Structure formats: C-alpha cells, structure tokens
Amino acid sequence: MQPRWTVESESGCTVRFADGVSALDLNSGLWNVPLGYRNARVGEAVMAAMTVGSYGGVFRRSSVAAEEVAERLVHLWPRGTYGKVLFATSGSAANDAVIKLSRLHRRRLGRSDRPVVVSFEGSYHGQTLGAMGLSGEDLLQGEMLTAPHEFVKVPVDDSDRVRQILDSHGTRISAVFIEPLQGTGTRPMDDAVLQEIFEARRRHGFLVIADEVATGFGRTGVMFRSARWRESADLVVLSKALTNGTQAASAILVGSEVADVFAAQGAIFPHGETQAGSLWACAAMNAVLDEFEERFGMVTADAQLPETRSMEQFLDKVSAPSMGLQVRGEGMFYTITGTEDFDGLAVGERLRSAGLVVHAGLHSIQLAPPFVLSHQQWADAAETLKEELHRVCADG
Template sequence: MPSTSTVHSMYAARGAELYDRIVADDTSEVREIIRTIARGSDRVLELASGSGRLTVPLLRVARDVTAVDISPDLTAMLRARVTDDARLQLVVADILAWDSEERFDKVVLGTTSISLFDRADRARLFARVRRWLAEDGSFVLSLRTPPLADDGQAVHDIGGGLRIREEIDSERGILSTTLTEDGDASEHTVRTHLLSRPQLVDELHAAGFTVTAQHPVGLRGHDDRIGDYAVLVASVSSPSEADSPPVRGTSAYLEFFLPPSRFGEIEADGAEGVTVSFSDGSTAIDAISGLWNVPLGYGSRAIADAVHQVNLQASALPIFRRGSTSARQAAERLREYAGADRYESVFFATSGSSALDAVVKLSRQVQKLVHGARRRRVVSLVGSYHGITSTAMALSGAYLYQDVYDVDERLHIKIPYDDVDALRRVARRFGEEIAAIVMEPVLGSGALPLPTAMLHEVARLREQRGFLVVADEVATGFYRTGVRVSRALSGRSHRTCSCSAKRSPTAPRRRPPCCSPRRSAACFGVMTTCSGMARRRQDRPSRARRSWRPSTSWRESARSRSPTLCRRSWMRSSTPWRASARGSSPRDAA
C-alpha cells in the first residue's frame, strides 16, 4: 500500500531543522553581500534572517545587526548560535507588520527571500525599506531566477539523504520548492513567486530606488540548474518631479473631490486582489471594488491577457456610424448574460455617468414618441449617487455641489427612498409628465436596500402611469449582492438599461421602431435597467391641462429649480421649496 505524503512548512519544526542543515554550510552570496558593508561602521537591518546564515558573517564586519524573522524556530537556532554578542538584536515578527524608529546604513534581504512576496507585498516592503534607511543608506538583496525546465519540474539531490524538488507553474508565476528526506514521507514546502532580475529592477525604480550595482553570485563550479543568481544594491533615488509624490497641497493633476489643501496627502501606488498599497507603505482592503469597476479584483492575469489580445488585434475600433466584430461579440455575450429572451440590443457607454446620460435621453425620446413631448421629468431618490456629468449630477440625490456648477435640475424630482406616500403624491401631481424613475436597488450612499413596499408601489404606478423604471446597478450588478444582478425591482432588474414598450390591446399597431414589443436596448457601462409599459398616445391628458411650473422671478426660480419631495416639505438640497405666484406647490395636489 503506497504511503501518503504529509505536507509541512519548510520554516517550522522538522522543516526548519532540515532547512538549517542545507544552508548551514552554504556560502553562496555571502561574499557579495559582505563586500557592501562598511567594516565597523555600518548599522545593519537584516530581514528574513532565518537561522543566521548571513547574520553571523554580518556580525563580523558590521557595527551592530538587527535581525528580523517570522519563524520562531529559525530565530531560536540563531539565538543558540550567537549567545554573547550584545551587538545583535533578534526580533520575531512579520517584516510587513514590524516597524522601527531606528535608521540603518544597510538593509539586507538575502537568500532570495524577496521572491516570498507577491507584487503588492513587494511594493509595501520597498516603501518600508525607504523609511528604515538612513541618508545615503543602501538596500542589498539577492535574487535567484531558476531556469524553466521542459516539464516544469527539477529535482536536486543535495546529499545526506535530502532532496529538493522544484515545480514551476509559469502560468501563475509560482515556484513550489519541496524538501524531502529519505525514509520519511513528510514533505516540507515553500511557495515563492517567479521574479526576473529586470522585473525586480523596474519595481525598485517604481518604488523610488536606483539600482547602483548588480553582482552575479559566484558559485563553485558551473551549474545550469541554478539559473540567474545575483546580488543587487539599490539606493534611494534623488527626489525628482517625475518620480516623487507631490508635496502636500500641490499636485500635477486635480485630485478629484479633494480640497487643494489635501492634494498629495496620500497616493495609491499598487494593488493586487482586494488589497491596495499606498506610497507610505500602508495598505487597505478595497471593499467597493474601485469605483465599482473591478469586481474580479486588481491585477487579474486573465483580464490583462484578454485586453492585451484585443489590443494586439485592434487597439480601438469605433462604433460610431459603423459596427465592429469585437463590439458585436461583446454585446452577444452581455445580452446572453442579462437574458437574451428579454433584450435584443446593447448600448455601450464609456462610464456609468455617460450611461445614465444615455438613459435619460433614451427615456425622454421613447416617451416623446409614445406619449408626446410633456413627459420629460425624471424622478430619483434622496441620497442616491448616479455620477458626475451634468445629467448624472442632476439625477443624484446626494449633494455633489450641484449649485456650485449650476446643474439644471428643473425637470428632476427627488423623493425619500422609503417614503411610499411621497411617491404617490408625485405620481398624482406629475404622473403625466414623468418619463422615468431612476433607482438604485441598494442605495449607494448608505448601503440601504429599497423597501419591498416601495418596490411594489413603483411597479403598480408603472403599469398605471406608463413611465419607465431604471435600475442603476453599477454598485450591485455582477454578483456584488451575491447574485448576477439584483432582482429587487419586481424581479425585472438587470445590469442593463432596457426600454421596452408594451402595447395595450386597443393601441394602434403603428409605433416607433424603438418601441416595438421586443425591441429593447441594453446599456452596459452603467448597468441599469429601465422597463415599463407605454400607454396609448390617445390616453394622455389634454394639453390644455395646466401643469406646475416654477416661478419666473429670479429668486423664486433659484429656490424652486429642483423640487425634492421630503416627508414634511419640498426641498432642494438644504433650500426649502417655496410656492410660486404663478404655479401651485406640488404638495397642494396631495
């Protein structure tokens, strides 16, 4: 019966003992690193010190050494080796979490330990090293890039009954190194990231370092299995306008939605998965996927490869007054995703804001063709966020400095997200003028789902009044709420913008092409849905019926430009609505 292998860490328990046996007599890279240390004067910080393969030689030449390693077992071995040297300070800690107020002349990261970290963690580490280095200090690190074997696997017999197996996953960029011992089924494994020397040099440069020297590691005899092995020496780059972050209060570009006094306060300089790293070395988990546009995480190789392939075929194929194969293929897949039985076409937009602009234009055009020119008003929710173009800002119920930018909100009405009575009052007063209601299934400004009663009332009024319902799903679509798209709006919500016209039995058969029974447009980019029933043109009220209009006086027009229905009063942002001399307040209709 074959034995079953048990996998353990190479840096703990028995794995640490075997690892120490391997490296104890290994002098590779020691000479190259020691040459960079000023004898008797340098203060050295050694990262990932392990059991002391480099630490002991460093103590012979450095003034003092601070050695940091995450493995208690390896640190205990180092402590046993150096028992009476006050110049050595041992620290058991994760070097990505540990910090020190001291400054060092040299920061050493040997034994190609840099490959233990992925790209985001390397950026974090480099930012920390910059803080730890004294003026004119140097960062000394080693890197080995193994050759890629034809079968992706190489086995090294290192003597003493020990073998090292290297397995390379080039697609994922992972090198798995497994240590085995004769007569023991246990395996001791560590996974590292494949990293080439040019790539490391580029990352150091991006982190504010200049590589001043590269020393190939000289080994006894030539072994093609070793690959590229070198020690790199880097110093902090001199500040330049191109590479250094801006001084606080200054920036070469406008940092959006920040006051100028905060320009340059903090910069994101990398991201991977759900983690964003910043120029000061700190990190944060991105819980909203960028601006809701990276639901699959940062640094996705699959996405990068797909975009790269399309760029090689054609960097950009315009769809203005012509079609393209790429756009058609993308539209077919998006339509299938949203429901090919309900949608016939897709409208592409460059952003959520521009897609909302298209939604408003499309809604008004559909209503104009079906009901006449009066249906221009758009209802949205207090506290909602729909974007930063003029139309999207007019839709938004959150305060985005609409008054500062003179955003025209005269045809926009805002109601509280949970006030059914307010919705009914608006429908009674403006029902024949409403083109669409725009709603977020989950209110973006407070993560508040729309109440069921509100959704049912919207569906009822849609059938009764004939306006369109738009679901802005930028923040909720594509599994962000656990499903493909939210089904909050009466089960009709999709990550699209669709306009469908439903003909009543007695309606004339002639209708605009865009309002045919199954003709709808899906607007990807904003991920919204609008669906509704278009009433017969003959059913719309007489044009002689008087509609509410704001006052023509300058003061009253400014105050009533965007009526917002709240529980107790009509408001526009913080400005109370005032009844005009010529028109009646919408509250009067209630």
C-alpha cells in the same frame, strides 16, 4: 495628495502606497475591482485585443467583440427581456444617455409636454449635469443646475408619498431611476416603494431604470439585483465591475419593448461617444463575464454569489453591533455607522496604517471587499478591523 494615499502599485487584493504601507483593499478600488487587481484573464484578454486592432468603436459600425459582449449580457436575462445594448464610457455618461433616451421614448409615444425624471433622496447617479441632477445626495446642484425642476426626488421609505408624487406628475414622467441598493449608506431598496413604482408605471407609462453601476456583477450577492425584482426594469445601467475597473466603460441594456418603439418608427437614438465600446473595453467585459461564469458559476442575471457566506462570517467576527455600531447592507456591500463621535475619516486613516483600506464617511466606514480574498486574508482583515473598531469605540 499625501504620499500615504498615493498608490504606487496594485496586485491581487492589495494596494501599496508611496509611503511604503501595503494594505488589503476592502473597498475594491471604488467598488469596481471585485476580481482583484491585475486579474490575469482580464489582462491577457486586453493584450490579445491589442493584436487585433487598437480602437474598435461602435459609432455607425460595430465590432465582433462588441457584438459578443452585447449578446452575452442580454442572454443572462430571461429571453426577450432586453433587446439591445448601448455602450458609453462611464456610469454618469450612461445615465445621461438614459435621460435622453427616456425623453425620446415619450416623444415616440406622442407626448410632447415638458418631461421630468424621478429619482430618490440620498441617491447617487454620477457627476455629469444630468446624472448630478438625478443624484439626491448634495453635490451643490442648487448652484449648478439650470433646470432643477426637471428632476423630482421621492423619499426612500414612504410608499404613500412616492405614489402621491408620481401621480401628481403622471405622464410627464419620462423615467424613474432606482439604485437597487443605494451605494451611499448601502440602503436596500424598500419593497413597498418598488411596488408603488411598478404600479405607477402601468398608470403613467414611464420607464423604470435600474442603475446597477455599483450593484451589478455580484456586489449585493446577486449577479444583478434588479433581476430579483418582481417586474423587470425597462433599462439597466452597468459600469464599474463591467471591466473589473480596467477601462472607462459602461453599458445600457435596453428593454425589448422600448427598442421596438424606436424600431417601429424607424427612429434612431442619437448618442455616440468616441471611445464607447472600444476593442479593449469589450475584451475586458468578455473576460469579466468568463470569470463570473467559471469562478463563481454565475450564468444568469439572478445568480447568487457564493462568496457572500465569507462576508457574513467576517461581519460576525468583527461583531460591530456589540460595540454599539450599526451594520447595514447586503451581499458584499456594507456600511458600519457609529454615533456622532465616530470619526469615520480618522478611522479610515487608522485602518490604512493597520493595513486595511475602507471607504470612509463622516460617521461611518464602508466595506465593499473583492470577491477573491483568500481564507487567510478574510481572517486577518476581520481581526484587524475588530481590534481597531474596539480601540476607537473604547477611546470614544
């Protein structure tokens, strides 16, 4: 790796690279550090957990810390929505676990034909085999998946087509995976498409999965974006900000009705990852929940993040549309896209040298800033970004 992208240290909202450049990280790590690097409360909670034990784990047992987190996560939602929490070690692993769970759920309901899972064109759900199969983005699935027919894709913006595809597979569908806002391109979910999915769920009995790995914990301006949907998802997948990026950890909220189907038959869900739900991970999760509660007053799943106002003002100051650039996104998650000549990777390099880290795409840059930027940091970042974008657009 080039020293200019080799991280030497991190603090607050700033990353220092091995070539001596310090830059404000407007990508919050990989969208997973909304509370800034070396967050004191998270750090202290993890250190304290080290004095209680050194593993924890939730395979065939539980821990006080894991039970506390599970209860707190469930209580953010209206009573009875979610009944159980499963822990895993990444967004990808959690999505694979959910594919398995949705297939077993179908079995428990007495359906034994070959199941399919449905997801969206352009989506991203992770790197393990199942999660890669779900992903609509090109990850060379054609060269690696042995059962691509088990993964069906639907378009993001054509509700009639979505209905036709869902009806053509009917009760063979075990689950439909939805990113409430597609991370790639920050495209919000279309309401009409969402409505078709809920109606098809009533006809065919599949599970609706909210993959909130990237969107959870305020990234779209709402604590959990799926909490604002007209109907609840059956399962919600969380990771990234869940530990403010400090641990390889994820959590799956399981709808009470789904949990009841298993419980009624005395059936278990066999998924155990050695490090899932470790003491340190749970300590970090508890501290993150404390931070969202105390700093931002976010105590329900549909709570609004106050910081979105700063983001709107920031985007106004950058005034990308006046430079012919398209801005799309929600809350604290935006993509600025240019024409074919807009070289996102080169812009990313220029911005880094000017003291800003963004997530660079081929013809776009993405912004997912931390929620704890100071007034001055917002102002400086807006000025630098505007200046650099102006220069690039004038040069182009």
